[in-house]
Amino acid sequence: MVKMKYLIIALLIVMVGILATLLFFPSEEKKVKKRFAHLSEHMSKDLGENTFIMANKIKRISALFGENCNFTVSDYSLSGNYTREEISGIALRGRAHFSTLGLKFYDLKVSFPEKDLAQVNLTARLTGKSVYGEHVDETRELICLLKKIEKKWLFSSFEVIEVLKR
């Protein structure tokens, strides 16, 4: 009976250990997915967002990117290589066009083609209302690259897949 008690306690300790490991030491895939959750959270904008919140979100968006990030978007003139500071400016101007904004990511498939490099195929959906009252609802498939720099996964490339090429 005593042996049984110790066995149950040992099993409980092992289970708690496994849970703690999963919780406090997430896999690299989870860490990469978390970056997208943060980008989604910081890009979103509620009606009447104040300047303090806006500045804080822009700062946090900037921290998600590497020193340089490459954008490939065929329909828009946005394509090019941008520094972290330029990305902050783009995010600031982009968000200013909207009174409400939501950016959600779906179907994330993470792979690691090289050490400290993650490739993510995903669907991005941008919804919102412009300051002129126009409703926006755009969905695109993306390929993103993230590099692990100083133990942090940072965005280094965004490519919008051109499914219908005019």
Next chain:
Amino acid sequence: MEPTYRSRGINFCWRLRYLFSKPKRHDVVVVRFAGTKVMLLKRVVGLEGERVEFRDGKLFVNGSPLEEPYVRHPCNWNLSPRIVDNNCVYVVGDNRSMPIENHYFGQASLGRIIGGLLW
């Protein structure tokens, strides 16, 4: 794809439709637009190697106007000629009432065509 198919309606896709054959002109196909859930219904108007263009809202394939009885809304679209690449088809929606820049159309690779429409 209005008026042929209602916008945001429910349709069924026959995924085996193009298992042994390629899409033909005027077929309505399901194009995988993003991820595994976002699909578009489009009509095949141009096949690989063909020259496609719009002149004053009329679609021309290899220089000849294409008969399109399914198009009910007239448009004034203009698009310079372009050749459809290998392993691709050129797809356009039936509803052309909007400005050309607001319509999703163009060349889609055959890999993106996931099937035909049952109804």
